[in-house]
Amino acid sequence: MELLAECIRTGFISSDGPFVREFEARMAAYLGTAHGVAVCNGTAALETALFAAGIGEGDEVIMPAFTIISCAVAAIRLGAVPVLVDAEPETWNMDVSRIEAKLTPRTRAIMAVHIYGHPTDMDPLLELARRHRLKVIEDAAEVHGAEYKGRKCGNLGDVAAFSFYANKIVTTGEGGMVVTKDPGMAERARSYRNLCFRPDRRFLHTELGYNFRMTNLQAALGVAQMDRIDEFVEIKRRLGARYVRGLSTLDGIKCQVEKPWARMVYWMYCVELDPRLGLTAAALMDRLAKKGIGCRPFFLGLHEQPVLRERGWFAGEEYPVTERIARQGLYLPSGLTLTESQVDEVLAAVAAALRAGPGNG
Numbered sequence: 514m515e516l517l518a519e520c521i522r523t524g525f526i527s528s529d530g531p532f533v534r535e536f537e538a539r540m541a542a543y544l545g546t547a548h549g550v551a552v553c554n555g556t557a558a559l560e561t562a563l564f565a566a567g568i569g570e571g572d573e574v575i576m577p578a579f580t581i582i583s584c585a586v587a588a589i590r591l592g593a594v595p596v597l598v599d600a601e602p603e604t605w606n607m608d609v610s611r612i613e614a615k616l617t618p619r620t621r622a623i624m625a626v627h628i629y630g631h632p633t634d635m636d637p638l639l640e641l642a643r644r645h646r647l648k649v650i651e652d653a654a655e656v657h658g659a660e661y662k663g664r665k666c667g668n669l670g671d672v673a674a675f676s677f678y679a680n681k682i683v684t685t686g687e688g689g690m691v692v693t694k695d696p697g698m699a700e701r702a703r704s705y706r707n708l709c710f711r712p713d714r715r716f717l718h719t720e721l722g723y724n725f726r727m728t729n730l731q732a733a734l735g736v737a738q739m740d741r742i743d744e745f746v747e748i749k750r751r752l753g754a755r756y757v758r759g760l761s762t763l764d765g766i767k768c769q770v771e772k773p774w775a776r777m778v779y780w781m782y783c784v785e786l787d788p789r790l791g792l793t794a795a796a797l798m799d800r801l802a803k804k805g806i807g808c809r810p811f812f813l814g815l816h817e818q819p820v821l822r823e824r825g826w827f828a829g830e831e832y833p834v835t836e837r838i839a840r841q842g843l844y845l846p847s848g849l850t851l852t853e854s855q856v857d858e859v860l861a862a863v864a865a866a867l868r869a870g871p872g873n874g
């Protein structure tokens with residue numbers, strides 16, 4: 514509140530304000546990287562990150578089939594081509610062992626999307642990228658504070674994108690950030706978010722950018738949240754462990770597996786239902802909704818998105834793990850204000866819903 518009042522008192526309410534720079538610096542320092550470029554949302558951050566990495570017309574970008582549409586949109590808007598890789602069944606992240614088969618002479622980048630709070634297995638991905646001279650973009654929208662082998666997600670590839678939407682671990686209401694150690698990429702990102710104004714001649718433009726700027730008001734929220742990020746991650750991990758313990762006693766339910774090399778942050782408390790239960794995620798959500806428990810479905814694979822298929826993308830492609838988890842996966846109540854007794858209530862409701870047996874609702 515105090516920081517917001519300061520914005521209003523000093524008149525710095527647009528994007529030209531000290532909290533924008535402070536939020537960028539705080540985020541970069543937290544990740545152990547050099548530059549942050551705040552933007553208006555995570556989708557814009559992804560597009561800006563791809564632009565910063567030099568991705569453009571006709572370039573192929575490898576990305577998971579199991580992700581939000583923002584990833585494909587970011588590539589398509591720059592004239593690039595999304596190329597999909599299936600998920601692996603334990604963490605639901607991109608199956609890194611399947612990337613090499615998707616490389617062509619036009620491949621320029623790999624977008625690693627850390628799914629639902631768990632990192633992608635980055636070492637083999639980075640090694641492959643090095644060998645083929647590919648840029649690595651991390652979509653870190655769901656992993657504020659998560660670690661891969663002791664290093665923070667968002668500081669593992671060439672450039673990363675964060676979202677600060679209201680359901681994220683750090684939020685500014687709407688917001689996003691591009692982070693990178695590379696000063697050239699940071700400069701390109703700053704240019705793209707601000708209509709590609711040239712520093713030498715303000716109203717002369719030689720590239721197309723956008724107004725993707727974040728306001729000082731939003732950044733003030735971000736600065737205040739950065740003081741508490743470790744506390745937020747601890748809450749997520751404590752409640753996540755409670756959910757996992759409770760769910761492990763139920764047959765036919767699987768949680769995201771935390772790999773020994775990962776410190777996940779349980780952005781969402783996710784479950785996958787064994788198809789042998791005869792119960793889809795939609796049916797379980799229906800049963801829980803009747804008890805006043807709101808859940809959300811998993812992503813639908815990019816190759817199954819009507820808007821992309823109608824445009825001729827991914828015709829005839831199949832990604833079986835993605836297809837299964839899109840139908841059998843859901844996330845349970847996951848807000849930061851959830852109490853332990855509310856988690857126990859949800860666990861009891863899930864157990865009762867399973868006891869009711871197979872069915873469509």
Ligand SMILES: Cc1ncc(COP(=O)(O)O)c(C=O)c1O
Pocket residue numbers: 554555556557559580581583584626652654655676677678688689
């Ligand atoms: C993995 C991932 N990438 C990108 C985004 C897009 O972020 P935003 O909603 O801020 O545009 C999201 C949003 O939830 C996301 O989960």
